Amino acid sequence: MKLVVQRVKESSVSVDGKTVASIAKGLMVLVGFGVSDDEEIADIMANRLLKLRIFPDTDGRMNLSVCDIGGSLLLVPQFTLYASTKKHRPSFHKSMNPTDASQLFDYFCDKCSEDISVERGVFGAYMEVSLVNDGPVTIELSKD
Numbered sequence: 001m002k003l004v005v006q007r008v009k010e011s012s013v014s015v016d017g018k019t020v021a022s023i024a025k026g027l028m029v030l031v032g033f034g035v036s037d038d039e040e041i042a043d044i045m046a047n048r049l050l051k052l053r054i055f056p057d058t059d060g061r062m063n064l065s066v067c068d069i070g071g072s073l074l075l076v077p078q079f080t081l082y083a084s085t086k087k088h089r090p091s092f093h094k095s096m097n098p099t100d101a102s103q104l105f106d107y108f109c110d111k112c113s114e115d116i117s118v119e120r121g122v123f124g125a126y127m128e129v130s131l132v133n134d135g136p137v138t139i140e141l142s143k144d
Helices: 039-051 098-112
Strands: 002-015 018-023 026-032 062-064 072-077 117-120 128-142
Touching (some): 002 039, 018 117, 039 098, 039 128, 098 117
Parallel strands (some): 072 117
Antiparallel strands (some): 002 018
């Protein structure tokens, strides 16, 4: 499982010209699943994401989590995080199949929403993602 985490002032997802999800201050997270991922890994990654201290405290140090600041998550499914680029045309053989990935994405979103407000992109849809990056701060988290 891979997450690309961006600290944002705001972020939104549109499908067919209509906004389907939006957040104010928080994290916009691209979420990708590999062929061997499961609910146990999703639980671990949800915990890591929610405890990731990348927001500034009163001294300006990255010392607060998205939960600490009362922020939100915008989770966006992104199978291309598992692209193999050994050749000029990416291969996605390391990505989880769409049926299982859709179920695991829903599970991951539900797991995160136990502790924080979560908005989500639409699995399998062509999405336009907008964000105002805060910092910018972008961090990759992976199960490895």
